[in-house]
Amino acid sequence: MTQTTFHSRAGTGSLALSAGDVIFTDSDGTQAVFSGSGTAWQLSKLTYPGEAPIIVSYTVDGSGKPVTTYTRGSAALSVTFHGAASTDKIEKVSGGGESIFYGYATVTYGQDTDAVLQTVLMPNRATVDSNDSIDITYEYLASVRGGVLNKVKRAGVTLSEWGWGNSGGAYRVTSIDEPMLDQPLTCSYSREVIGTPPNDFAQVTTEVAGQSSPSNILATFQSRTAGRATQPQTRVSSVS
Numbered sequence: 080m081t082q083t084t085f086h087s088r089a090g091t092g093s094l095a096l097s098a099g100d101v102i103f104t105d106s107d108g109t110q111a112v113f114s115g116s117g118t119a120w121q122l123s124k125l126t127y128p129g130e131a132p133i134i135v136s137y138t139v140d141g142s143g144k145p146v147t148t149y150t151r152g153s154a155a156l157s158v159t160f161h162g163a164a165s166t167d168k169i170e171k172v173s174g175g176g177e178s179i180f181y182g183y184a185t186v187t188y189g190q191d192t193d194a195v196l197q198t199v200l201m202p203n204r205a206t207v208d209s210n211d212s213i214d215i216t217y218e219y220l221a222s223v224r225g226g227v228l229n230k231v232k233r234a235g236v237t238l239s240e241w242g243w244g245n246s247g248g249a250y251r252v253t254s255i256d257e258p259m260l261d262q263p264l265t266c267s268y269s270r271e272v273i274g275t276p277p278n279d280f281a282q283v284t285t286e287v288a289g290q291s292s293p294s295n296i297l298a299t300f301q302s303r304t305a306g307r308a309t310q311p312q313t314r315v316s317s318v319s
Contacts, residue, residue, distance in 0.1 A: 144170065161194075168194065177202045186219055186226030195219055195226050246270070254290065263290040264297070280304055 092105040101113040101120060108128035113120040126132040134150045140159060145167075148157045156174035160167045161183060172179045182198035196217055203211040214234050219226035220243055227250060231239040242254035246268040256263040269284045285300040 168196075184219075193226060256290075264288065265290050265293055 092103060095102045095104070099114070099116070100123070103111045103113070110124075110126045111122060112124040114123040115121055121137060122135050124132050124134055131151050136148045136150070138146045138148065140146050143163065145160045145163070146157055147160075148155055150156075154174070156172065158169055159171040159173075161170040161181070162168065168183060169181055171181070179202075180198075180200040181196060182200075183194045184197035186193050186195050198217070199213075199215040201213050201215075202209070203213045216230075216232040216235075217228060218230040218232070220229050227241075227243055229241050229243060230237055239257040240254075241252050241256075243250050244253040246253075251268055252266050254263065254265050265288050267286050267288075271282045271284070273280055273282055280303050282301060282303050285302070286296050287298040287300075288294070288296050
């Protein structure tokens, strides 16, 4: 066995090569085993201190889709992927006799095509009927590059909705209606260029108000982006 010590995010860990496997042991005792060769390595076992190990296996279902299974004792959780690679989007998660299904839609903007989450079908644990399910649907505005989420529905009933508009060449949220809010909100934006190049910056002011009383401003935010900066700097001027 060969072993190398190095610093991980959690502290000091070590890498060891044993029987063809690469073993990472963190300072807290957590151990991850990777099996493979060359540039193709996969997690095969994960062990937390004081717990039984989780065995990770990789198979292909009848449709040729990759399946990753995590097993601890008699319990197992399987993840089926949407595409031909295990780095693709998740299609199904199964465990404990239940499954959650994920469906995707294609959104096209100009020459670009993206796959976005469209449906989630999961068991309804609020009922005793094992066949009862919850159907969540996501709707997007294809007119915006990459598609932006504007509605979430359950069984056809809208739960949350976001309005979008073009402000200064950028699409921004113009209205928000979610169950977690006391009331639906509207968002308005104004843009101002301050200073001269190369010391100029753009300042965007966002005002948030209730839809029932747009003149009653609930919060005001200001964000500034330096003309030569690579990272925006945001400052909240006031929140009421």
